Structure formats: structure tokens, C-alpha cells
Amino acid sequence: MIRFLLLFSRQGKLRLQKWFTPLTDREKKKVIRDMTMLVLPRPPRSSNFVQWRDLKIVYKRYASLYFCAGLEQHDNELLALEVLHRYVELLDKYFGNVCELDIIFNFEKAYFILDEFLMGGEILETSKLAVGATMEEADTLQETMEEYMSKPAY
DSSP: OEEEEEEEETTOOEEEEEESSOOOHHHHHHHHHHHHHHHTTSOTTSOSEEEETTEEEEEEEETTEEEEEEEOTTSOHHHHHHHHHHHHHHHHHHHTSOOHHHHHHTHHHHHHHHHHHEETTEEOOOOHHHHHHHHHHHHHHHHHHHHHHHSOOO
16 A cells, blocks of 8 residues: 655655645654655666665655655555656646646645545556546536636526
């Protein structure tokens, strides 16, 4: 089970966070600070797996963003790396070559994609087509609601 998923920039700015286990705000801030201090200074050719406390940390850098996941001890690191890659593929499919600015200005869509893909720290949907179809349906519903709300009521 994935305990948390963090996206942060090369400068250490947190762009997205998803917690699958309950933590206090103070504990979350400590984890975020520890992850940025642990992952950012690592050389590019080093392993993407790090042991931290009682967790395995799996991270991957895509362009200017680090995708970082905290796993339990018995979880498969390669599967978690594949989960991170699949999330990036889903973001790429939706945004068309996703970048940090897409995450910053459309964070609600990034969270929605993540919620369609993962639930409770486990993979919910493996099909990119199914997640893409859900995103299209949500966008159509949002456009319909915006159009309906913009019309005057008589």
C-alpha cells in the first residue's frame, strides 16, 4: 500500500500531496521536509529507491518535477515505480505533455486523475482508456453545468 504521494519541484516547492494514511499536519510537514531533503541532493545516476524510517521511498524525476511515494516494507518497489510512471502517462494524456505549470494551475484536475487511478493507496484502475473516458465525462459535465448556470432564469 502506498502511504503517501508527493510531487515537488527541483527547488523543493510542493506541488501536489496525497496522503493515504492519517497524519497530523505537523507530521505531514516533517515528512515533506524530510522527503525533499532526502531526494533532491541525490545524484541523477543513483537508485530511485531509498530506505527511510520504516518506509521504502520510491521516486522518479520527470522534467522539473519529482514524483515521490512512500511504501510499506513488504510492497514491491518496481510496481510503485510503474504506478508513478502510469500517473505521469495519464497526466500527459490529459494535458498533452504535462509540465509543472499544468499541475500548478490545474491542480484539481491532477487530483481528480489521481483519485480515478488510486484509491486508499491501492491501484483502482489500470486502464489509461478508462481513466481518460472518465476525465472526458467529467469535463463534459462541468461544461454543461457552466453553460446551464450562465443562462438567465426566467
